[in-house]
Amino acid sequence: MARSLSRKKYNRACRSIVGGVNSPVRAFKAVKTAPLVVKKADKAYLYDVDGNKYIDYLMSWGALITGHKYPAVIRAIKKAADKGTSYGLSSEPECELAELIKKAFPSIELLRLVNSGTEAVMSAIRLARGYTGRNKIIKFEGCYHGHSDGLLVKAGSGVATLSIPDTAGVPASIAAETLIAPYNNIEAVKRLAEKFGKDTACIIVEPIAANMGVVLPDKNFLRGLREIADQIGVVLIFDEVITGFRVALGGAQEIYNIKPDLTILGKIIGGGLPIGAFGGKRKIMQFLAPMGPVYQAGTLSGNPLAASAGIAVLKYLIKSNPYPELDKKTCKLVSGLGSVFEAAAIDVQINQIGSMFTIFFSCNPVSDYTSAKLSDTLKYADFFRRMLNSGVLLPPSQFETGFLSIAHTSQNVRKTIEAVKTFAK
Ligand code: HOZ
Numbered sequence: 001m002a003r004s005l006s007r008k009k010y011n012r013a014c015r016s017i018v019g020g021v022n023s024p025v026r027a028f029k030a031v032k033t034a035p036l037v038v039k040k041a042d043k044a045y046l047y048d049v050d051g052n053k054y055i056d057y058l059m060s061w062g063a064l065i066t067g068h069k070y071p072a073v074i075r076a077i078k079k080a081a082d083k084g085t086s087y088g089l090s091s092e093p094e095c096e097l098a099e100l101i102k103k104a105f106p107s108i109e110l111l112r113l114v115n116s117g118t119e120a121v122m123s124a125i126r127l128a129r130g131y132t133g134r135n136k137i138i139k140f141e142g143c144y145h146g147h148s149d150g151l152l153v154k155a156g157s158g159v160a161t162l163s164i165p166d167t168a169g170v171p172a173s174i175a176a177e178t179l180i181a182p183y184n185n186i187e188a189v190k191r192l193a194e195k196f197g198k199d200t201a202c203i204i205v206e207p208i209a210a211n212m213g214v215v216l217p218d219k220n221f222l223r224g225l226r227e228i229a230d231q232i233g234v235v236l237i238f239d240e241v242i243t244g245f246r247v248a249l250g251g252a253q254e255i256y257n258i259k260p261d262l263t264i265l266g267k268i269i270g271g272g273l274p275i276g277a278f279g280g281k282r283k284i285m286q287f288l289a290p291m292g293p294v295y296q297a298g299t300l301s302g303n304p305l306a307a308s309a310g311i312a313v314l315k316y317l318i319k320s321n322p323y324p325e326l327d328k329k330t331c332k333l334v335s336g337l338g339s340v341f342e343a344a345a346i347d348v349q350i351n352q353i354g355s356m357f358t359i360f361f362s363c364n365p366v367s368d369y370t371s372a373k374l375s376d377t378l379k380y381a382d383f384f385r386r387m388l389n390s391g392v393l394l395p396p397s398q399f400e401t402g403f404l405s406i407a408h409t410s411q412n413v414r415k416t417i418e419a420v421k422t423f424a425k
Contacts, residue, residue, distance in 0.1 A: 001389045005049040009037040024158040030377065030397040031384040041068035043407035046393055054393040055412045057402040062210070062242045063267035065313065065322075065355070067407025072312040073271045080308035086300060093311060094302030100314040101269060101277060104249045107259040111279025112288060113302040117241035117266035118146025120276035121204070123288075123296045124262050125150065127278070128202035128235040130294035131287045136196055138203040138234075140183040142369030142399075144211030145204055145239050145264070153178040156211035156369070161397040183209055183368040184217060186224035197232035202262075204237040207252035210401040211242075212372040213358030214351040222258045229261070235284060241266035241276070242401065245317055247354040255353075268317075271309030274300075322406050326355040329413060330404050333357070336417035344424035355404040358395075359383070372399060383423060390419035 014020035021027045021035065028035040039049045044067055046056040056068070066073065080093065094113055102108050114120050125148070129135055137150060144157035152159055152167045153175050159167065166175070179196055181188040189203070203225055209215035229236035238260035244251040245268040253260060262280035269275055279285060289295045316322075334352045337359065341348045347363040360366045361376040361383070380398040387394050392415075395402055 001050075001052050001391070003034060003036070003048065003050050003052065006037040007034045009049055010035055013037075025161055025397055025400070028396045030161045031381040033385050033388070035396075036393070043067045043069065044405060044409065044412055052391070054388070054391050055408070055416060056393050057404065057416075058393055058395055059403040059405050060272055061267065062246060062356070062401065062403045063270065063272050065246060065268050065326075065403075065405055066271075066316060067405040068272075070271070070313070070316070070407075072316060073309050076271070076308040076312040077273070077305055080305045083304070085305060086303055088299045091302070091304045091307075093304045093307035097269065097307040097310045097314070100311060100318070101265065101279070104245065104314070104318070105251065105253070105263055105279070107253060107261075107281075108263055108279035109282040110285035111277050112285075112296065113307070114276040114278070114296075114298055115274050115300055115303075116146065116276045117239075117264060118148055118276070119298070120241070120264045120266060120278040121145040121151060121239060122148035124237055124264055124278040125202065125204070126296065127284065127288055127294050128237065128262065130292070131235060131284050132201045132233070134199050134201040134234075135177050136179055136200045137177060138179045138181060138189065138192055138200060140181055140205055140209070140369075142183055142212030142215070142372060143204075143206045143209055143239070145206075149174045150178045151204075154180050154369070156209070156399055158397075160212055160369075160373075160399040182370065183212075183215060184221050185368065186221055186228075189225065189228055193228050193232050197234070200232065200234045202235040202237050203229050204239060206242070207238045207240065207256060207258070207260075208243050208247060208353055208356070210356060212369050212399045213360055213366065213375075214353060214356050214401050215366060215368065215372065216351060216353060217252075217256065218367070222256050226258050226260075235262055236260045237262045237264065239264040242356070244268060245314065246356065246403075248323055249317055249321075268313060269310045270306045271313040273303070273306035273309045275303070275306040275310060323354060326404060326406065329408060329410070330355045330357060332410070333404070333413045333416060336413065337420050340417060340420045340424050346424060357402045358398075358400070359402075360398065386423045387419055390422065392416050392419050
């Protein structure tokens, strides 16, 4: 597949945009090839500037559960744009979106809309600190919660992809407030709680990890976190930016039946437009200005275009319950790929839940960051490039998640399995 125009456009971007990209993983460094420059997208497909067509398993990093250009979303955006693009004041769509979110997430009594997952996490951490009067936070190796200072310590996603150990620009004093435990290791959290419980404001976790590839929580991990948080009086935060409305309407907390104190949302709730949200217990949320002393603000927060797009998606999800079908399709893909790899004696571990999956090139089960890091990233890069050349776009890093949408067809799944067969040969 020729991608000379993509290369040309990327080189042009490098002259004015840092590294040619506005988010590091887009540079495709980990998969050692020139990045795609996208021309357009439709349903399950992406088209690059060279005119190549790809089955898209990235789906804007999970934001597009209804696929690209879902008609109801496009209609909602156009209708909202006709009324103006931003007011910097309250409007009706933001309230309707908040009500839909609350209906799906019973743990959320009050919420606030912001512009990204990063912003939502950063604000929720400040709120937890303001509420408890404590500074330390507990996070998990390989979990990624956006790029605010204290959350980049041992982070997944682009930080893992580029193997950046300690991000320059983060003061040591701030990093020192972040305590780290291995994912799925409740004993390690207990030890931290014993030692630092009185100084800790919150425990933040991806209830299903998706930024070191998909890693599922062990049976008692999330319940253990809930118990520890209650014992030491800290705020339990579930980062469901990826899993919210993705694995179930009510996210991972619905599947595992654990209520966090605060929840972070993003991606799907904006239908592909920039958005984030954090919400939870009224007694904590009311610490936020203008009700309480913790300040947080934003001109574009609750933007009418993003809120309208989000409403269109959430209404579809509530009405149609596409989750069983998405799960079925993804299982078909994953079992098909598993058989091909097995027949070719290629060691892989495929972690999957609902429409999320990761193929780890490893012979060891992947249950935390240490085991994820044992994967053969060079093999993944080779796999990625060959799949790209066969018209299949996978995440451009071993430490990210693949996503299906309602737009993916059985034919897409079959074609993908065929492409993997060719790779395996
Ligand atoms: N894993 C990231 C989102 N959760 C990838 C997106 C990015 O860094 O641009």
